[in-house]
Amino acid sequence: MSRRWRQLLISAVVVPLASVVAGFLVGALAILVTGSDPIQAYSALFAGAFTNHNAAAETLVSSIPYVFLGLGVALGFRAGLFNIGAEGQFYVGALAGVFVAFSVHRLPGIVEVPLALLVGMAGGFFWAGIAGVLKATTGAHEVITTIMLNYISFLLASFLVNTKGLLLAPNVSTPRTPDVDPAAVLVTLIPGSRLHAGLLLALIAVPIVWFLIERTTIGFRIRAVGFNIDAARTAGISVRRTIVITMGLSGALAGLAGIVQVLGVNKHMTDTVAAGYGFDAIAVALLARSNPWGVLPAALLFGALRNGASFMQLETQVSSDLISIIQASVIVFVAAPVIVRWLLRLREAPVQTLQITQREEVETTS
Amino acid sequence: MKAFRQVAVLAAAAVIALACGGSGGGTSGGGSSSSCSKTYKVGLVTDVGKLSDKSFNYDSWQGVLNAQKDSSLCVQARAIESSTQEDYPKNIAQFVDQKYDMVVTVGFKLGDATIAAAKANPTVKFAMVDYADFTDKPPPTNLVGLVFQEDQPGFLAGALAGLQTKSNTIAYVAGLESVPAVVKYVKGYTNGAKMTNPNVKVLGIYQPESGPKDFNDPDWGLQQANTFFGQGADIIFGVGGNTGNGALLAAKQKSKTCIGVDVDQFVSYPDVASCLMTSAEKHLDIAVKQSITNMVKKSWQSGTLTFDAKNNGVGIAPYHDYDSKVSTDVKAKVSDIATKLKEGSLATGVSTP
Structure with a gap:
């Protein structure tokens, strides 16, 4: 095995896997401290995520938004953009899409579903595009602007969903939008479960995003900007345009996650629809090292954790919030690969900082 | 010296007595003691406020725990905390899948999910805390809403x-x-x-x-x-x-x-x-325990169960510092x-x- 391949294997597979294991060990410590048995808790977590009735289907249901959101955040990473606003873009996409989905009637599903999805993506594109334009024109950092836009979108959702006459459904006990048109619902794949056709969309989205990044002109520009802005500018790439488009596409994927969640799972929207998916997605993208294919296993892990948590609590009364400890620890280890390399005695590997743009793949001339 | 020995023996006896008492108390609280011919499994699903809210979720859970402590009821209790709205139907289903006898849901946010689950699972009893706004009347016979005379x-x-x-x-x-x-x-x-x-x-x-x-x-x-x-x-x-x-x-x-x-x-x-x-x-704990008792004692009442001063379902809190x-x-x-x-x-x- 060549040195280059060995390094790639270590950074793309060994370190993330070891980080996950280390994260679970930290979680086990937390369980021990609270007086429960980690082995029992993790067995229940596994059962709740995979082997129980409907558990595997539910894990996939929880993983679907992570795939879209993880792809979106990873796409931003590749251009060196830290999109913290996926949660907000999820909301705006869901809001825009759900408005279409409950407003349209008497059209075939083949029209209504793509229409709602496109509008949802447009909503996310627009919302993230604001941060992109601000960055491109004024240099305002996207971390700051997307965080601020998150707050605006949460309150916007709250305002639209809770206020009479806007998106609030009449005569409901809890504030929510009207149900979407039956034809706009994403079909259920396994009868008796909640697993919906969003899974297929997620599986299609991964190669599309990969192709976009690796095999298209815009993808080349994204990678070039992420690798070295000055060099990209010198090479004649419009950095500003690339930043706006990248943020927009990143947001479009987040918005798609939102509307898929609404059409597939809830069939309507409340003001608390996302509940952390967008923030977890940053972790998913980091764990995947911004590689679209890596997003799949990372999303599956996060979906399994989220889904298995409730059965773990049922069986062992370990709080479902433990999941956050595991996720956070995994991210600490992923973000500090030096620790993992030290733990695994991988001394020969060069010490490097957290790398979100995957330099080695741009080094085509070497 | 003799006095010292007596004190030591007494102390040892006290430690043993305490240890036995402690362990005895621990096992009798489980509800699954030998006097129970059947153990009733009761699950509670919180809203996004979670068990530590010191309010509706916490008090309702105390009611379930009180039922578990009552050895005449033979109840084994578990709770699941919800993080998002999508969790509500899923967490209710967890208990149903595990063949629980009764599911308690807290607050109006779980109303729709509870009513739907009650319709789909007629053999499981459902109690909604502080909510009885049924979409169709009469509600299914395995469903009760616990409300209060404020x-x-x-x-x-x-x-x-x-x-x-x-x-x-x-x-x-x-x-x-x-x-x-x-x-x-x-x-x-x-x-x-x-x-x-x-x-x-x-x-x-x-x-x-x-x-x-x-x-x-x-x-x-x-x-x-x-x-x-x-x-x-x-x-x-x-x-x-x-x-x-x-x-x-x-x-x-x-x-x-x-x-x-x-x-x-x-x-x-x-x-x-x-x-x-x-x-x-509102004494949510009393209302919840009452609904569990009704289930265990085969005196289940569906529909709306109102709690007032008569059944100690409402009252005023202690004066504390006042x-x-x-x-x-x-x-x-x-x-x-x-x-x-x-x-x-x-x-x-x-x-x-």
């Missing part, structure tokens, strides 16, 4: 306020007028105060429809309370979630007296403990009113729909 604790709180006020002016800051529970609290409060103190002036305001800030505008609540203090009020009743909590905070800042709502806010909102005279309470500031005479009068409400010889004058 005018009674409101009446008691008002009666106490009427006796305690020095300026003959009391006030309330309430949530939305469109929510019947809020109106019942307020009307009971007003009537109670007028009964014990015919000269009392009751100032008050309902929060206007404020979208996301419904029941969640402490700043507005604080301002309104300050206005009422400026008009001479010395006691304020905060009845409207965080909006009401704002009024309690105002009372603390201005060294006035405040009255909490729903649960003992001495526990749920300790920041205002110093101004809190009492709280107008214990020394309320005279024995006043305490006696209040407890006399409570007894009369319980017996039914006194009505709050609030018509209940």
Whole structure:
């Protein structure tokens, strides 16, 4: 095995896997401290995520938004953009899409579903595009602007969903939008479960995003900007345009996650629809090292954790919030690969900082 | 030396006795002791507030735990905390899949999911805490909504306020007028105060429809309370979630007296403990335990189960730090009113729909 391949294997597979294991060990410590048995808790977590009735289907249901959101955040990473606003873009996409989905009637599903999805993506594109334009024109950092836009979108959702006459459904006990048109619902794949056709969309989205990044002109520009802005500018790439488009596409994927969640799972929207998916997605993208294919296993892990948590609590009364400890620890280890390399005695590997743009793949001339 | 040995033997005996007592207590609490021919499995699903909310979820869970501690019921209890709205149907289904006998859900947010699950699983019993707004009537026979007669604790709180006020002016800051529970609290409060103190002036305001800030505008609540203090009020009743909590905070800042709502806010909102005279309470724990008892004892009632002074389902919280500031005479009068409400010889004058 060549040195280059060995390094790639270590950074793309060994370190993330070891980080996950280390994260679970930290979680086990937390369980021990609270007086429960980690082995029992993790067995229940596994059962709740995979082997129980409907558990595997539910894990996939929880993983679907992570795939879209993880792809979106990873796409931003590749251009060196830290999109913290996926949660907000999820909301705006869901809001825009759900408005279409409950407003349209008497059209075939083949029209209504793509229409709602496109509008949802447009909503996310627009919302993230604001941060992109601000960055491109004024240099305002996207971390700051997307965080601020998150707050605006949460309150916007709250305002639209809770206020009479806007998106609030009449005569409901809890504030929510009207149900979407039956034809706009994403079909259920396994009868008796909640697993919906969003899974297929997620599986299609991964190669599309990969192709976009690796095999298209815009993808080349994204990678070039992420690798070295000055060099990209010198090479004649419009950095500003690339930043706006990248943020927009990143947001479009987040918005798609939102509307898929609404059409597939809830069939309507409340003001608390996302509940952390967008923030977890940053972790998913980091764990995947911004590689679209890596997003799949990372999303599956996060979906399994989220889904298995409730059965773990049922069986062992370990709080479902433990999941956050595991996720956070995994991210600490992923973000500090030096620790993992030290733990695994991988001394020969060069010490490097957290790398979100995957330099080695741009080094085509070497 | 002999004395020392005796002390040592005694000490050892005490340690052994304590150890045995401790372990004995531990096993008898499980509910699955040998005297039970069948263990009833009861699951509780929280809303996004989670078990540590010191309020609805926490109190409901205490009711389930009390049922588990009651060895005559043979109940084994578990809880699942929900993180998102999508979790509600899923977490209810977890218990159903595990062949639980009964599922308790907390709060109106789980209403739709609970009703749907009750229809789909007729062999499992379902209880909704503080919610009985059924989409179709009559509701399925395996479903009960536990609701409370809020005018009674409101009446008691008002009666106490009427006796305690020095300026003959009391006030309330309430949530939305469109929510019947809020109106019942307020009307009971007003009537109670007028009964014990015919000269009392009751100032008050309902929060206007404020979208996301419904029941969640402490700043507005604080301002309104300050206005009422400026008009001479010395006691304020905060009845409207965080909006009401704002009024309690105002009372603390201005060294006035405040009255909490729903649960003992001495526990749920300790920041205002110093101004809190009492709280107008719904005894969620008692209601939940009662519904579990009904299931176990085969005296299940579906539909709406109302909790009032008669079945100890409502009341006022202990005086806590105000214990020394309320005279024995006043305490006696209040407890006399409570007894009369319980017996039914006194009505709050609030018509209940």
